[in-house]
Structures are given as structure tokens and as C-alpha cells.
Amino acid sequence: MTNTTLKLLAQQLQLSISTVSRALKDHPDISTATKEKVHALANSLDYEPNAYAIQLRTQSSKIFGVIVPAIANLFYDSFIAAIEEESRKNGYALMILQSSDNPDNELNNLKIFRQNRVSGVFACLSAHTQNLDVYEKMSERDIPVVFFDIVPKENKYTKVRMADERCAVIAAENIIQRGAKRVLALFGDPALSISQKRKLAFQQFMEKYAPKTHCTYLHTNSSQEAETAFHKHIGKMQKFDTVFAMTDEILIGVMKAIQALNIKVPKEIGVISISNGFIPSLYHPNISYVETSGYELGKLAFVQMLANIKGGKTLSELTVDAKFVEGGSM
Amino acid sequence: MTNTTLKLLAQQLQLSISTVSRALKDHPDISTATKEKVHALANSLDYEPNAYAIQLRTQSSKIFGVIVPAIANLFYDSFIAAIEEESRKNGYALMILQSSDNPDNELNNLKIFRQNRVSGVFACLSAHTQNLDVYEKMSERDIPVVFFDIVPKENKYTKVRMADERCAVIAAENIIQRGAKRVLALFGDPALSISQKRKLAFQQFMEKYAPKTHCTYLHTNSSQEAETAFHKHIGKMQKFDTVFAMTDEILIGVMKAIQALNIKVPKEIGVISISNGFIPSLYHPNISYVETSGYELGKLAFVQMLANIKGGKTLSELTVDAKFVEGGSM
DNA sequence: TCTAAAATTGCAAACGTTTGCGGTAAATTT
DNA sequence: AAATTTACCGCAAACGTTTGCAATTTTAGA
Structure with missing residues (x-):
């Protein structure tokens, strides 16, 4: 027809x-x-x-591009859900592409976005992206870019991210408050700035306010690694009374080990993590965590985008605040 | 510029x-x-x-629409990931909208798709969609629709879904093989055909091949409900030696209860579920499950879509087969 | 050298809108 | 009754492509 x-x-x-x-x-x-x-x-x-005729005529597309490392991810999918909701409310549709942490895909995706003349793009850098020229090209085309989560260092960009340092500090506070004597702190890929930031903040806080507390710092790149690391370190020397997991991935590994060893939480060991809340709710007792909500981040990113579109350039770095959510594991 | x-x-x-x-x-x-x-x-x-000019001129858009109840969902996000991969390979981009299980949103989303003249849409019906007129309208516009997961009953549509009955039967087989005497079988929303199908198949198989096994059938609509149901039924009368969870949601509730009661898996109770595998891998021992891969389903949906586009109408219902994945919980 | 065929390139319409501007008829003012 | 305003509507260009066809140039055949 x-x-x-x-x-x-x-x-x-x-x-x-x-x-x-x-x-x-x-x-x-x-x-x-x-x-x-x-x-x-x-x-x-x-x-x-016909949207195409309109867009061709008006030169504006009512479509936002979103680029994430992976859609199938507890954090990013809630981020996407948030901007999808807002987009619909505002008459925009979303075009979603995943980079699979591969800079080539990233490049290609951005190209698709340009060809579709999106009105803006939400971008999460792939893990090891070095070259930001592609994003410069977007600016030349007057396509606003809002970076989220993994963002470039330069402050000529618009970015929103979690308050990484705050997260780590809040976790540290709660660990101190529990009266922890020996803590095992697990962080992610040491090459990622997010790992560095969180570790640094955590470490400094602990050294300053609880210098007598013994902390062991480890970096692990997967649930698997976290699990085996936990097994290894729980065995030798005195047992830890508290464990801190920087991400859901790490928490998963830790919890598998804890279940395997049938260690009682929180009696024998306290557990605290940074998460958006889903994984911590899977265990009994619920794991206490510092909340980093992808959903909140999405909402924030969207207002930034709108500001950028309406009011021209609005360069700034906004962070969504972190808060502690009591589980029962501390 | x-x-x-x-x-x-x-x-x-x-x-x-x-x-x-x-x-x-x-x-x-x-x-x-x-x-x-x-x-x-x-x-x-x-x-x-300029993609718009091209699409206007050629009347074809190189964009697929995807409509899911929610993006933030273990099953759907892997489905999305799969078709995203395939789409990119084939030069298509994806436009993703969520219905939040609300027929109004569904309507609206379809409208956006039509206005953007997508070349096809992948649709998962929202839970209680009755009226399929909207989808008829797509057909009138020659926009192929591939239904997935939650699909309409009529067989004039192209659909792909999990082999629901097979899943249930495989689970039942394994339960029988374990020598279960008393099993607690938990299913989802009784209004959903997927729940009905799985329950029916499960029940029939059990009654036929293990008539002496005592089965208790329950419907629960959330993790919460599953958790309390488990607590309630495990308390009174003789304990169950096996529990079957139809979905991840239910499994989560069950596992929380099991952890709370400190019941040993698989010694004191066997656990088996239907899942895409992520949730079962979170526990120790890993939960044995019948695999329903959103990823596989996505791949299948995509070939169906391509077939529909190339070769005109290809009405059929394809299912992706289920297989048992041994965890350690049985 | 002339002609026919082949190799290049250009013309112009079409896709479906939006929008500045001009035009006509009716309504209002003198 | 003439002049002016107001209310309504249509013309035509433009957005950036694609594509059938015609036009031009080059090459080849005789």
C-alpha cells in the first residue's frame, strides 16, 4: 500500500x-x-x-545517538532506559549502538550517527580510546556530545559521571564505622581512570582516618579473577573481617567465594560494594552498597543534552551524587 | 560548519x-x-x-525498530545486543524503544517507527496487549514485523521464540533423573501464555513419567512473591527436595530464601531453572538451568527479518532450541 | 575519412515536506 | 461607494539525493 x-x-x-x-x-x-x-x-x-522529508527540509532530526560499550550491562541498560524515557517525553527517538570496547566500532558508529544527522550523541568512551578526533568532528558539525561514565580528561567537553571519589570515600567511612581491622579492597582494571580514582580516594581516606586498619589492595579484571583472588588471600594469614568490591563484577566473584566457603555475612565478614543496587539485592542478607545509579546518570545526561541544544555550548562536568544504601552485610 | x-x-x-x-x-x-x-x-x-535525502529518495531507511518491554532486562538486553551486532554487519542501524509493558507506549512507539519509515520492526508484545491492529497497520505499510519472545497467537505473523514447552520438559526430565520425590514448581504470571505453556508441558510430563512424584505448583509475579512463597511452603509439611524456577526473577527469590534458611544446595535441596545463564552463575554452586538465550533468539530473529525483506512474506514460527546446562545444584 | 558503436557526462524530475511571499475575496473602515 | 484592512489560500523554491534518459565525446570499424 x-x-x-x-x-x-x-x-x-x-x-x-x-x-x-x-x-x-x-x-x-x-x-x-x-x-x-x-x-x-x-x-x-x-x-x-514522513520524518525523512521533514528532516531533510528542516535539517534537524529528533533523534539522539547513544554509544555504549555494551547494552547487556546492568549499569548501561539502566542509563539507556532513563534517556529513552526522557527522549520519548520530549519527542525524540534513540539510536543505540554498542562499541564492544573497540575503537573501530566506535568510529563506525559515530559515522552512522553523522550520516543520520542525529541532533546529539550520548557517548561512553570505549575502554582504551585515545584519539578524540572523531568527537571533534561531531563538534564541527554542530552535533553536541554529552559524555557519560567513561569520559575524556580534557575539560572542553560536556560530561556527566558518577562521583567516583565520593563513592569510594563513603564506602571507606562505613568500613571505618564498622570498626574493621583487616580489610580486603578489590578494584578493577588498573588502566582505567575510574579504578585509579576510586582506589586513590579510598586509600587516602583510610590512611588518614584509620591508619591502624590493615588494608590489602588488589586489582582484578573479572568476576573470575576476583573469586580466585579472594580464595587465595582469605586462606593465608589472618582472615579479613571486611571486603570492599569496587564493582558488581567484583562483588559477584567475592560472593561466590563466600558462598563456597560458607562464610557468614555479616558476622564473620562484612561486605560492601559500589553498585546500582541490583546485584546486591540478590543475596541474603542484601549487600550494603554505595549507589551509583545509571538511571540517575541518564536523567542528568539528558538535561545536559537539552541545555546544549537549546542554549548553545554548555561545557561542564556534572556528577550525580552517591549515597549509601544499607543492606545487612555490614 | x-x-x-x-x-x-x-x-x-x-x-x-x-x-x-x-x-x-x-x-x-x-x-x-x-x-x-x-x-x-x-x-x-x-x-x-545525508541519510535523510537518501531515504527520501529511495524510500528505504536502513533502520530497524525494536520494541521491548524494558531494555534493562537480562534477557532483552542480550537479545538487543545480538540484533545490534547483526544490524551493524548488514549496514543497518537500530532504533530502540521500550513499552514499559504499557500498550499506550507500544502504540506510540510504533507510530514513531512508521514516521521514521523503518525497514522493519522487531516486536515483543507488552504483557497484556490485546489489540493487534497497530501491527496490521505496519503490514499495510509493507513494514515487516518479526515478533519475538512474547508473540501473538495467530499464525499469520512471523515469530521467533524460545521452545517453551521443550524447556519445561527438559527441566522435568532432569528433575526425574535426580530422583526427586517432592518438588516445588514456581511459575510466572498465570495470565501470560508463556507461563501457561511451560506449566502445562511440565505438569503433563511429570504426571506421565513420574506419577508418584509429588508436585506443588505455584504462580508468583515477582522475586518478592517467590521468596515469600518459598518461605511459606517450605515451612509447613514435609520439606521439598527439589525446586524449579521458571524464570530468573523467580530463581532470585528462591535463592534468597535458600540463603536465608541456610539450606545446602544440592544436598538438602536441588535447584533448577530456566534462564539465559547469568543469574545461575552468580551462586555457588552454579545453578543448573535450561538455557534460553536471548542472544541466540536475536540472531534467529535477524535472519527471519532479512528473509522477510528479501523474499517477501515469510510467515512462520521458529523456535530456538533449549539445552540443559549443568551447574552443580542438582 | 566517414559512420556506427562505445564510453562518458549532464539534464531534470522525483521523493515529501516547510515556508516566504504574493494574491484574492471578504470584512471593515472612512 | 471607495479605500483599507483582514482572513484565507496557493505558488514555488528549497532540502540532498538517485536515476532514466538524452547529449556529448571518444574510440573503433569499414
Whole structure:
């Protein structure tokens, strides 16, 4: 079946295309009578404006691009869910591409976004992206970019991210408050700035406010690694009374080990992590965690995007605050 | 900065727009010499074809729409990841919208898809969608629809889904093989056909091949409900020696209860579920499960879509097969 | 050298909108 | 009744491509 167009409506009504167009959008120039006629026919013929024609004509697309390392990820999917909601409210649609942490894909995805003339892109850098030229190219095209989560260091970009240092400090506070004597602190890939930031903040805080507490710092790149690391370190020397997991991934490994060894939480060991809350709710007792909500981050990113679109350049780095959520594991 | 267009290239090269257009796509009519010139300038000027103009002209969009109840979902996000991969390989981009299980949103999303003249849509019905007219409308527009996971009953549609009955039967087989005497079987929302199918198949198989095994069937709508149901039923009368969870959601509730009561798996109770594998891997021992891979389903859906686009109508219902994955919980 | 065929390139219409501007008829003011 | 305003509507260009066809140039055949 052929789509109904303005032209078709115009022919059937013996009107000009422009009149039909204006009638459809309640232009004051058009009389109420014709407006009604037009609307009636448009409805009965199921008229749907052709987005491409509009975008071609108006040079603006009502589509946002989103680029994440992976969609299948507890954090990113809630981020996406958030901007999807906001987008719909504001009449935008979303185009989502994943980089799989591969800079080549990243490049390609950005290209697709440019070709589709998206009105803006939400970007999470892939783990080891060095070259930001592609993003420069977006700016040249006047396409605003809001970076989230993994963001570039330079402060000429608009970025939103979690308050990484705050997260680590809040975790440290709670560990101290528990009266921990020996803590095992597990962090992620040491090459990632997020790992560095969190570790640094955590370490400094502990050394300053609880210098007598013995801390062991480890970096692990997967649940597997975390699990085996835990097994290894829990065995030798005195047992830890508290364990801190920087991410869900790490927490998962730790908890498997804890279950395997049948260690009682929180009696024999306290557990605390940084998470968006889903994984911690899987265990009994619920794991206490410092909340980093992908959902909140998404909402924040969206207002930044809107600001960028409306008010020209709004360069800034906003962070969503962290808060402690009591589980029962501390 | 103003985008470079064919017109611009043509002017600078003293060529016609059509020649430039053809040169860029290696049309045999164009001489190698001019082709090279054109490509060179296009590169240096960062020419990027305007997708909207192309789509307007060619009436085809290279975009697929995806509609899911929620992106933030272990099953759907892996489904999405799969079709995203395939799409990229085939030069398509994805437009993803979530229905939040609300038929109104579903309606609206479909509308956006139509307006954007997507080349096809992957749709998962929202839980209680009754009216399929919207999807009929897509067909009228010659937009193929591939339903996945939650699909309509009528067989005039193209659908892919998990082999629900097989899943349930495989689970039942393993339960029988374990020599279970008393099993607690937990299913999801009884209004959903997926729950009905799985329960029916499970029940029939058990009654046929293990009539002496005592089975208790329950429906729960959330992790919470599953958890309390487990607590309630494990308390009174004789303990169950095996529990079957139809979904991840249910498994989560069950496992929380099991942890709380400190019941040993698999010694005191066997656990088996239907899952894509992530949740079962979170526990020690890993939970044995019947695999329903969103990823596989995505791949399958994509070939169906391609078939539909290329070869006209290909109405059929394909299912991705289920297989048992040994954990250590049985 | 002339002609026919082959190799190149350009013209112009079309895709479906939006929108500045000009035009006509009706309503209002003098 | 003439002049002016107001209300309504249509013309046509433009957005950036693609593509059938015609036009031109080059090459080959005789």
C-alpha cells in the first residue's frame, strides 16, 4: 500500500499542499472549517508525516545517538532506559549502538550517527580510546556530545559521571564505622581512570582516618579473577573481617567465594560494594552498597543534552551524587 | 560548519551532481580518472551522504525498530545486543524503544517507527496487549514485523521464540533423573501464555513419567512473591527436595530464601531453572538451568527479518532450541 | 575519412515536506 | 461607494539525493 502524503490529501480535498500542511499544524492562517476537513481526511487515511522529508527540509532530526560499550550491562541498560524515557517525553527517538570496547566500532558508529544527522550523541568512551578526533568532528558539525561514565580528561567537553571519589570515600567511612581491622579492597582494571580514582580516594581516606586498619589492595579484571583472588588471600594469614568490591563484577566473584566457603555475612565478614543496587539485592542478607545509579546518570545526561541544544555550548562536568544504601552485610 | 554535499563537490570539480553521485558509488559509467578526483575531494572535505535525502529518495531507511518491554532486562538486553551486532554487519542501524509493558507506549512507539519509515520492526508484545491492529497497520505499510519472545497467537505473523514447552520438559526430565520425590514448581504470571505453556508441558510430563512424584505448583509475579512463597511452603509439611524456577526473577527469590534458611544446595535441596545463564552463575554452586538465550533468539530473529525483506512474506514460527546446562545444584 | 558503436557526462524530475511571499475575496473602515 | 484592512489560500523554491534518459565525446570499424 502506498503511504498517504500531503499531496494526496491536497488532491482529494482540492486544496494546495501548503494549505494542507498548515492546516495539519494549526497554522492561524487557515480557517477552522478547512482545518477540520483536513484533519478528518488525514485521520481516516492514516496520514503520517514522513520524518525523512521533514528532516531533510528542516535539517534537524529528533533523534539522539547513544554509544555504549555494551547494552547487556546492568549499569548501561539502566542509563539507556532513563534517556529513552526522557527522549520519548520530549519527542525524540534513540539510536543505540554498542562499541564492544573497540575503537573501530566506535568510529563506525559515530559515522552512522553523522550520516543520520542525529541532533546529539550520548557517548561512553570505549575502554582504551585515545584519539578524540572523531568527537571533534561531531563538534564541527554542530552535533553536541554529552559524555557519560567513561569520559575524556580534557575539560572542553560536556560530561556527566558518577562521583567516583565520593563513592569510594563513603564506602571507606562505613568500613571505618564498622570498626574493621583487616580489610580486603578489590578494584578493577588498573588502566582505567575510574579504578585509579576510586582506589586513590579510598586509600587516602583510610590512611588518614584509620591508619591502624590493615588494608590489602588488589586489582582484578573479572568476576573470575576476583573469586580466585579472594580464595587465595582469605586462606593465608589472618582472615579479613571486611571486603570492599569496587564493582558488581567484583562483588559477584567475592560472593561466590563466600558462598563456597560458607562464610557468614555479616558476622564473620562484612561486605560492601559500589553498585546500582541490583546485584546486591540478590543475596541474603542484601549487600550494603554505595549507589551509583545509571538511571540517575541518564536523567542528568539528558538535561545536559537539552541545555546544549537549546542554549548553545554548555561545557561542564556534572556528577550525580552517591549515597549509601544499607543492606545487612555490614 | 556547513555540511559538504554533492552539489558542493560538483561545483568545485566542475562536474554535474549526477556524475559526482555516480563516481562515489563506483558506477561503471564513470571514468577512472574522474572517480579518483571525486573520491579525493570527497575525502578531504569529509563528505558524508545525508541519510535523510537518501531515504527520501529511495524510500528505504536502513533502520530497524525494536520494541521491548524494558531494555534493562537480562534477557532483552542480550537479545538487543545480538540484533545490534547483526544490524551493524548488514549496514543497518537500530532504533530502540521500550513499552514499559504499557500498550499506550507500544502504540506510540510504533507510530514513531512508521514516521521514521523503518525497514522493519522487531516486536515483543507488552504483557497484556490485546489489540493487534497497530501491527496490521505496519503490514499495510509493507513494514515487516518479526515478533519475538512474547508473540501473538495467530499464525499469520512471523515469530521467533524460545521452545517453551521443550524447556519445561527438559527441566522435568532432569528433575526425574535426580530422583526427586517432592518438588516445588514456581511459575510466572498465570495470565501470560508463556507461563501457561511451560506449566502445562511440565505438569503433563511429570504426571506421565513420574506419577508418584509429588508436585506443588505455584504462580508468583515477582522475586518478592517467590521468596515469600518459598518461605511459606517450605515451612509447613514435609520439606521439598527439589525446586524449579521458571524464570530468573523467580530463581532470585528462591535463592534468597535458600540463603536465608541456610539450606545446602544440592544436598538438602536441588535447584533448577530456566534462564539465559547469568543469574545461575552468580551462586555457588552454579545453578543448573535450561538455557534460553536471548542472544541466540536475536540472531534467529535477524535472519527471519532479512528473509522477510528479501523474499517477501515469510510467515512462520521458529523456535530456538533449549539445552540443559549443568551447574552443580542438582 | 566517414559512420556506427562505445564510453562518458549532464539534464531534470522525483521523493515529501516547510515556508516566504504574493494574491484574492471578504470584512471593515472612512 | 471607495479605500483599507483582514482572513484565507496557493505558488514555488528549497532540502540532498538517485536515476532514466538524452547529449556529448571518444574510440573503433569499414
